[in-house]
Amino acid sequence: MEKEKNTDYIKPINLVNVTYDQTGKSKSTNELGMREMQAKAYEARSAQYLLLKAPPASGKSRALMFIALDKLINQGIKKVIVAVPERSIGNSFAPNELKKYGFYADWELNNRYNLCAPGSDTSKVKAFKEFLQSDEKILICTHVAFCV
Numbered sequence: 001m002e003k004e005k006n007t008d009y010i011k012p013i014n015l016v017n018v019t020y021d022q023t024g025k026s027k028s029t030n031e032l033g034m035r036e037m038q039a040k041a042y043e044a045r046s047a048q049y050l051l052l053k054a055p056p057a058s059g060k061s062r063a064l065m066f067i068a069l070d071k072l073i074n075q076g077i078k079k080v081i082v083a084v085p086e087r088s089i090g091n092s093f094a095p096n097e098l099k100k101y102g103f104y105a106d107w108e109l110n111n112r113y114n115l116c117a118p119g120s121d122t123s124k125v126k127a128f129k130e131f132l133q134s135d136e137k138i139l140i141c142t143h144v145a146f147c148v
Contacts, residue, residue: 033101038063045070061092065107069098072137073105079132082140090116093140115141
C-alpha cells in the first residue's frame, strides 16, 4: 500500500505589500545632480533635525552629502560628523565629485577622519579628539565609535 503525500500546506500571507511606480523618475536628476528624493530632502536642509526614510540604494547617503555641504558652506556649521550603524555603510561617504553633476561643491574628506575606512583601527578616540581640535570639516564614524 502506497502512502499518500500530504500536499496541504499553509500558504504564506503577505501582510504588507508595497509597490512603487517604476517610471524611472527616481533615477533622473535635476540641475544640481539630485534625484527626486534627494531634492526633497535638500529643500528641508535648513531644518535642525531631518529623518530620511527611503528604500535601499535610493541615494540617502548622497542626500546627506548635499545637506551637510550646504550646512558647512551656507549655514555657518563648522563641522559635520556622520555616524553610521556599521563600517560598510561608511564606505558610502567616500569622496564624491558632485560638481561634475551640477552641485556647487564636492564631498571631500581627509581619510584620516574616515574612521570606517580599512586600516582605521588605530585609536578612534584619539582621532576623534584630533578632529574636534583640527580645521577639518567632516568625520565619518560608526555609532559605537561616536559613543565612546
